[in-house]
Amino acid sequence: MPGTVLLLAASPVGRGRLVDAAGVLPVLAAVAPAVLSGADTANVVELADPLEPQAVLTRLRAAAAAPGPLTVYLTGQLHLDRRQHRPHLALARTTAATVRYTALPWHWIREELRLRSAADTALVVDLHADAEAWKHITAHGLDCGPYTAVYGRVAPPARRGLAEPAYMKTVATLLRSGHRPPLGTLHEQALSRIPEETRGNLLLAHAGGWTAAGTATTAPAAPAVPLGAGPAGGAPGAAAPVIPAQGIPVPELPAPWGPAAARPGDQSGVPVGDQSGVPVGDRPGEPAGRPPADPESVGDPPADPEPSGGSDPHAAISAAVRGGLHEEADGLAARYEEAAARAHGAGSEQALHWREVRADLAMFAGDPVRSCRAWLAVAEARLAAGQAADAPAVEAAVDRAHHQWGRIEDPASARELGPALARLRLRVPGRRRGALENVQRQLGRLQAAP
Known part of the structure; x- marks a missing residue:
């Protein structure tokens, strides 16, 4: 099965440029696709200084949906959204005042990769942060999700001049030998060649995975710190800043469903719900969701989709979806939702996460009515819990409900769900202008139809 490689290099045009990101692409492009991927063959997609976050998201989404291993080589710079204080990858048109609208939110990357497995998904990054983003990341980490292997570096803003993507160029140079070692080894080899630059x-x-613990350190060598432990800091030689534990514990389930890894004291976890807030449009004025998985595109149906001891239930659910076993996938997610509700409450992040998974599963199964209804319920639950209308998880739920509503072909079902969506859009307009008006126009046409 061929792999997929996404080469993404982005930085603003003009005075806001911190790093010559696109300068690394010729070096990466000289590496054989199979070596970049670690597979026998690979499809390579290259994005050089893209202009629109929606275009990047479309390419990333397609790469994430492809069967086989995926490696994303990402070079660029990070800025902080001044409104929500979330890291964004700057694109060609990004300025300090337009980060929220012209840059790619980092959590979109995490969100698109969240249903994949760390066994076949990796990010190799060479990132430079502006002063605000650097302060935020050294305090809070860079959340890439627990199911994506991540190797690379984030550098503070250069004191003078344009920075070079020295880490990524070194990685590319090593790969031009024709051999791709394990990414952890490749990472260490690259760092050993450029100690001053890093x-x-x-x-x-971070190797990713259900039970793996990743590390984040500052150079020179601070001791490796497990994910979610230890103090934060950012100065060279200080205690290593750490990436906070990514996710929440999976609830214990009655045998044979409960994973052995989900015991008190373990660092295993699952990602906290849908953090996207993606305001993208498959059609004008309408947010878009992730395209349904192709059941025929990845392997055969598993003989038994339940997770075995210590395994990731998301991997079992994803395998069931890819095999076309949609009822089995939803049934497994429902069991985890029930257990989370018993243990933590129906409005807890643990339970809401599994409700969001089930909303995605309904979309994969081609049931937009059930998916829309589930996303509406998630949005209402988050708002009832006191979350802000512009919180990413709330915006994401309403955006996805909106997208699924637009896919409903039965007029009666669309008329039934439309008023609830319109009420939510009044409270949660989202990032894309005209979303409320879009609902009102479509609902008006439905109600006027015989």
Whole structure:
């Protein structure tokens, strides 16, 4: 099965440029696709200084939906959204005042990769942060999700001049030998060649997976710190800043469903719900959701979709979806939702996460009515819990409900769900202008139809 490689290099045009990101692409492009991927063959997609976050998201989404291993080589710079204080990858048109609208939210990357497995999904990053983003990341980490392997570095803003993507160029140079070692080994080899260029950087080494603990350290070598432990800091030689534990514990389930890894004291976890807030449009004025998985595109149906001891239930659910076993996938997610509700309450993040998973599963199964209804319920639950209308998880739920509503072909069902969506859009307009008006226009046409 061929792999997929996404080469993404982005930085603003003009005075806001911190790093010559696109300068690394010729070096990466000289590496054989199979070596970039680690597979026998690979499809390579290259994005050089893209202009629109929606275009990047479309390419990322397609890469994430492809069967086989996926490696994303990402070079660029990070800025902080001044409104929600979330990291964004700057694109060609990004300025300090337009980050929220012209840059790619980092959590979109995490969100698109969240249903994949760390066994076949990796991010290799060479990132430079502006002063605000650097302060935020050294305090809070860079959340890439627990199911994506991540290797690379985040550098503070250069004191003078344009920075070079030295880490990524070194990685590319090593790969031009025709051999791709394990990414952890490749990461260490690259760092050993450029110790001065990475001094004081945040070094990322997270193998991903259900029970794996990643590390984030500052160079020069601070001791490796497990994910979610220890103090935060950012100065060279200080205690290593750490990426906070990513996710929440999976609830214990009655045998044979409960994973052995989900015991008190374990660091295993699952990602906290849908953090996207993606305001993208498959059609004008309408947010778009992730395209349904192709059941025929990935392997055969598993003989038994339940997770075995210590395994990731998301991997079992994803395998069931890819095999066309949609009822089995939803049934497994429902069991985890019930257990989370018993243990933590129906409005807890643990329970809401599994409700969001089930909303996605309904979309994969081609049931937009059930998916829309589920996303509406998630949005209402988050608002009832006191979350802000512009919180990413709330915006994401309403955006996805909107998208699924637009896919409903039965007029009666669309008329039934439309008023609830319109009420939510009054409270949660989202990032895309005209979303409320879009609902009102479509609902008006439905209600006027015989």
